[in-house]
Amino acid sequence: MIDVVNLKKSFGDLDVLKDISISINKGEKVVVVGPSGSGKSTFLRCLNCMEDPTSGSIIFNGVDIADMNVDINIHRQKMGMVFQHFNLFNNKTVVQNIMLAPVYVEKKRMRKLKRKNPNGEAIKSTAQIKQEAHDQAMKLLERIGLQDKADCYPSSLSGGQKQRVAIVRSLAMNPDVILFDEPTSALDPEMVGEVLELMKELADSGMTMVVVTHEMGFAREIATRVLFMDEGKILEQAPPEEFFTNPKHPRLKDFLSKVL
Amino acid sequence: MNNFGLKIERFIEIFIDNGGYKEVLTGLQNTLKIAIIGLAIGIIIGTLIAVVRVLPKYRFFPRFLNGICSFYVAFFRGTPIVVQLLLSYYVALPLMGINLPSVTVAIVVFGLNSGAYISEIMRGGIMSVDGGQMEGGRAMGLPFSKTMISIVIPQAIKNILPTLGNEFITLIKETSVVSFVGALDLYVAFNRIGSNSYEFMVPYLVMALIYIVLVIIITGLVKLMERSLGKSDRRR
Numbered sequence: 493m494i495d496v497v498n499l500k501k502s503f504g505d506l507d508v509l510k511d512i513s514i515s516i517n518k519g520e521k522v523v524v525v526g527p528s529g530s531g532k533s534t535f536l537r538c539l540n541c542m543e544d545p546t547s548g549s550i551i552f553n554g555v556d557i558a559d560m561n562v563d564i565n566i567h568r569q570k571m572g573m574v575f576q577h578f579n580l581f582n583n584k585t586v587v588q589n590i591m592l593a594p595v596y597v598e599k600k601r602m603r604k605l606k607r608k609n610p611n612g613e614a615i616k617s618t619a620q621i622k623q624e625a626h627d628q629a630m631k632l633l634e635r636i637g638l639q640d641k642a643d644c645y646p647s648s649l650s651g652g653q654k655q656r657v658a659i660v661r662s663l664a665m666n667p668d669v670i671l672f673d674e675p676t677s678a679l680d681p682e683m684v685g686e687v688l689e690l691m692k693e694l695a696d697s698g699m700t701m702v703v704v705t706h707e708m709g710f711a712r713e714i715a716t717r718v719l720f721m722d723e724g725k726i727l728e729q730a731p732p733e734e735f736f737t738n739p740k741h742p743r744l745k746d747f748l749s750k751v752l
Numbered sequence: 753m754n755n756f757g758l759k760i761e762r763f764i765e766i767f768i769d770n771g772g773y774k775e776v777l778t779g780l781q782n783t784l785k786i787a788i789i790g791l792a793i794g795i796i797i798g799t800l801i802a803v804v805r806v807l808p809k810y811r812f813f814p815r816f817l818n819g820i821c822s823f824y825v826a827f828f829r830g831t832p833i834v835v836q837l838l839l840s841y842y843v844a845l846p847l848m849g850i851n852l853p854s855v856t857v858a859i860v861v862f863g864l865n866s867g868a869y870i871s872e873i874m875r876g877g878i879m880s881v882d883g884g885q886m887e888g889g890r891a892m893g894l895p896f897s898k899t900m901i902s903i904v905i906p907q908a909i910k911n912i913l914p915t916l917g918n919e920f921i922t923l924i925k926e927t928s929v930v931s932f933v934g935a936l937d938l939y940v941a942f943n944r945i946g947s948n949s950y951e952f953m954v955p956y957l958v959m960a961l962i963y964i965v966l967v968i969i970i971t972g973l974v975k976l977m978e979r980s981l982g983k984s985d986r987r988r
Contacts (some may be wrong), residue, residue: 584984
């Protein structure tokens, strides 16, 4: 689903990613671990071109999205992203946060349909689009038990609630893959559980996930493959049992001895 | 002080019996028109310039636009508004062969002028919004423009509302220079009453009073707006 070919990224003189190539298949849950400064967040942010790669290609569903001439927005709509600091829209209520992108995309599609409509598809009014997005958003909120917070602003939610809303916000676009950038690092310890629980649920439902995290227990439990990154390279990748019980690279052995 | 009583009587005579209040009303109307429409134009221009100035600059076109905007801001902040008024009314428009009423010219010049100031205020507002807000929108596949309009600018405006109120108050008071191009504003109206009665003390006092009342009303309105925009900050 995602093929990374010879990805390089540098900030000025600093080479953060040094020639990374990897394939991520549909349904895989890839967990990326490594010391801080190893380039794992940059790697994840390159996957949806939040950072433009310096060279190399990211083939997503057959298209090289690292190409500057590709309309990146269309592809990002199919790649959800969850951030360390949630990045919920502060000026929108919880339900508006979830509805915003689906309504925008659907409205744009309807505008195109009005010009060219070969299959005679029914054109929805703005009110209809909003109603549908609202219904979907409420269903998603019910799934995480926050339906009574629908009309609250993000500032009134706890960290764990914010992150769960951020996760269902990306789900509202029906993405093919979701990228998680240290989703539990900014949370109070007692709120980490609820977020991991929801991510496990997602994993079980067959969602393709790429997760950068420091939660080794979580990696062991849900990953189908664990990557170890250091100094801008992937030093080792293996299924979790092998990764944690039988590490081969000395740098990984050292890392695991410190974090486990 | 018995003299002062006489002066008030004289003022009332001119103001009411001789119809001076009609000119004052027209002046008030013009003052408000120039300040309000000027502010609206200023907010639109200022927002556009601010967005250009925060655009990523590694391509030629944004850099080009940015250059134009820098020049615009430098010109309108670097010359007195009176000079801008005079240049527009007596130089630019006649050269172009256009004849416009002085109030219209004043509205446009005040709009262009406050646009330069508001662009810097707005740029500060946009920079005060957490970068994660833009990232959150872009990561979901929303284009830069949509994220800017729906997410970043509303939050920026909330942050700069007190300063915008300031700008509006400044505009109201600065309108008193439009007499340079012969527009009838609050100052001109009271000046005429003074000239007609050979008595300036009371007209100017009343004029100051009206300016203060205007500013107090605006301050109240800004507070109301702040409260309604502050909804998203309050914990419920």
